[in-house]
Amino acid sequence: MVSVLILTYNEEVNIADCLDSVAWADDVLVLDSGSEDQTVEIAEAKGARVMERPFDSFADQRNYGLEEGSLQSDWVLHLDADERVPPALRESLLTIAGDEEAYDAYRVPSKLIFRGRWLKHAGMYPTYQVRFGQREALTFTQAGHGQRAALPPGRIGTLDEPLRHHAFSKGLADWFERHNRYSTDEARRALRLYAGSRLDWQGLFARDEQRRRRALKDLSYRLPFRPLLRFLYVAVGRLGILDGRPGLTYATMLAVYEYMVGLKLDELRRQGQDPDRASTASDPHEAAASTSPQ
Structure with a gap:
């Protein structure tokens, strides 16, 4: 049962x-x-x-x-x-x-x-x-x-x-509203890394896939041209182009999400905000969230 x-x-x-x-x-x-x-x-x-x-x-x-x-x-x-x-x-x-x-x-x-x-x-x-x-x-x-x-x-x-x-069942507006909030949380997480937290270098080679994905995500915050790299990774590196127009559209949406994270991270750094002030999601509108943007 x-x-x-x-x-x-x-x-x-x-x-x-x-x-x-x-x-x-x-x-x-x-x-x-x-x-x-x-x-x-x-x-x-x-x-x-x-x-x-x-x-x-x-x-x-x-x-x-x-x-x-x-x-x-x-x-x-x-x-x-x-x-x-x-x-x-x-x-x-x-x-x-x-x-x-x-x-x-x-x-x-x-x-x-x-x-x-x-x-x-x-x-x-x-x-x-x-x-x-x-x-x-x-x-x-x-x-x-x-x-x-x-x-x-x-x-x-x-x-x-x-x-x-079915992450898009409520329409694209709902997806962008949720990812606007997610990008704020992710920018604060990135700010904590820039503030001195150490990268999990061993995690890059860990057998545990979840730890490896988190370590790669943390490393990606340090890379330039993140939106373009995200698009190329999804569309080319992961062969998203084979999913046709939906795949390319989704790759573009993820690139936009990365651009939002970058803009908010720059804003937080300019303002000198405390990265721990209000980071994690606490809104019931996000009830379909996952551990990675979808």
């Missing part, structure tokens, strides 16, 4: 399809952050249990659901409303839930969907997040504008079957 915990805020566009994709689960909890649309009504009509809690961070929301949500299963799948569980992933989850020798938690890959197309190359597939784990073992800590599993790498396995992530 598997329980499902879904975080929501104004997700009437997404919640029905998300719940339909986990209709096989006997226990589904929607933890809402005060939606002002029909999210709660739709979730209840679909048979999900609904709890409400003011948003403070993604990690705290997920941990609250684990602790106070009366989840019925020892295994919990954590979702955002713009994610879908295909049948193949469902079978993998159910198999693991019945395996006495399973890891405490699992990284789940994600297919990024843009304009009806899977961005196989531009979406940097596969990217992973820890989203499935044992209720008593898996908790979360806040990391940037997303969350990170509070477990050592040796206790985390990796699944092959992916989620489908």
Whole structure:
């Protein structure tokens, strides 16, 4: 048996399809952050249990659901409303839930969907997040504008079957609004690095993919022409051009995001602001965030 915990805020566009994709689960909890649309009504009509809690961070929301949500299963799948569980992933989850020798938690890959197309190359597939784990073992800590599993790498396995992530289901305006906020957080993080934090040089060669990605990200803050480099990396280095016009459009959007980060970093440095003043995301509008811009 598997329980499902879904975080929501104004997700009437997404919640029905998300719940339909986990209709096989006997226990589904929607933890809402005060939606002002029909999210709660739709979730209840679909048979999900609904709890409400003011948003403070993604990690705290997920941990609250684990602790106070009366989840019925020892295994919990954590979702955002713009994610879908295909049948193949469902079978993998159910198999693991019945395996006495399973890891405490699992990284789940994600297919990024843009304009009806899977961005196989531009979406940097596969990217992973820890989203499935044992209720008593898996908790979360806040990391940037997303969350990170509070477990050592040796206790985390990796699944092959992916989620489908419909990150653009609310339209491009919503994407740019969210990434405007993310770029502020990222500029502050970059400022901390410039203020004297040391780069994780060993992490560049680590076996743990998540640590390696973070180390590369930190190193990238020191590079010139970041927007152009980001576009070339996604469109050429990752073969995003093979995803056609959607892939090139997405590569351009990521370059714009990097330009926003650079502008805000320059502004913070000119103003001499404290990088720790107000860095991490705390807005329920960001309920579809991940650990990297998508």
